[in-house]
Amino acid sequence: MIKDFKRPILHLICLAPSLWLFHQMWLWYNFAPHSLTANPIEYITDFTGDWTVRFLLISLSVTPLAKIFKFKILKYRRAIGLYAFYYASLHFLNYMVLDYFFDWTLILEDIFKRPALTFGMIGFTLLIPLAITSTKSIIKKMGKNWIKLHRLVYVLTIFAIVHNYMMVKADVLIPIIHASILTVLLGYRVFSYKSKKSKRSNKQLSGDRKHEAIVS
């Protein structure tokens, strides 16, 4: 039987935005009234981009929330991270297929000549190895290296939010909010890393500091 009844609920919540989007696309496809504006493809780009950033930030919040409030949510971190990849893939697919329909000249020009899109592409590319190495067996096999690799999520989220900031035309409020949340999360990490380090040197402990710091 289901051991953890919360998990399916979590999946449903994480899938909900995309299910809503697919439903709206279905309406659009059938010429029914829909909520994707008169320019649905642009709307899909923005919608999926926004949800990618949100899931990246949520996945980065799991550890601090678990530590500070003693929530038992660490076991969901991997799933939430994978949903960030899921929405990023929708974002990228929409761009490649619906928006530019494999118009490689324009796509390559975009990605290599326009820094805003270069940053987005770097962010998405960095997400791929993280998603691939998310199976239990690979996590076990990689051990400490897995933790090291997955710290990339901070780097790629910075790229993603810079991309977000640069892609908006005038109103940078939302990307600024995203960047502020990321700053707090990064600040927390640095802070807890430092306090752990000083605690340890107080106690004159030896051993693999780095490992513990990463795990923290």
Added chain:
Amino acid sequence: MLIKIKKPWELSENDVTSVGNYKTRRDFIKAAGIVTAAGMMAPYGALARTLTAAANPYDGRDIKEELTDKRAILGYNNYYEFGMDKSDPSDNAHSLITVPWSITVDGHCEKPGTYGVEDLIDFNALEERIYRMRCVEAWSMVIPWVGVSLSEIIKKLEPTSKAKYVYFETLEDEAQMPALLRGVIKWPYKEGLRMDEAMHPLTLMAVGIYGETLANQNGAPLRLVVPWKYGFKGVKSIVKISFWEDEPNTSWMRLAPHEYGFYANVNPEVSHPRWSQAKERRIGDFSRRPTLKFNGYGEEVASLYAGMDLRKNY
């Protein structure tokens, strides 16, 4: 899910009928020398008035493309004074009061002063012009405007020889425009044209769309339409017209000078730094189409820019 998409670029039956009707009737009436669009569409508000427009040399010339669905023209707008989302203007612009309306005219001209809309626009000489409108965000529409050549207005105001540029301002009123408080742009919205651009017969001061007075979100009661330039040059709800000797610093130039220039001519060869301008999506279409230089009006306007480096003067 994604794979199933194959039809959305076709217009729905509804759209085709309404646009089709419009065209046939328009053609029919045009044959009689006069174009009206009375009662063709449901009015968008209590204030909507039907306009009568005479046929003219620029009426739909070269435009063999489908007119954009009226619902999209009314519902998908950039008018930041009413909000940042495309649907915000249609949701919020009802708070704009367009009657009475006054326009201040000053600068290098013989007839400065304060004018009403009817003082500047001869409603008996309205023309319908079907123009492509290309937004800098790489989408476009085909819009049946109603208005008069801006040159007709300028002639009335008698600019002096010092007047090299025409400068325009949109209304700035926090009581009517909720989003002004956000200060995304330094209000009021400012735009300008070089005198020869302003006097060009294609340049239109519009008071209507689809045979009716402009909806507030489209820039009622009067707005500029410069079909060979990006849409943001089409300053809406104009309250000020000035004649200047120097080139105006427009709102978008101020916000991002390396992204938006004074000329803002549609040009697929000059990319916006953050996106390509080579292609555009016509609202209602599924795939992008190539963008035309000067938005397809090169024959009429390219000579205005002879000898200018359009990469520098973007």
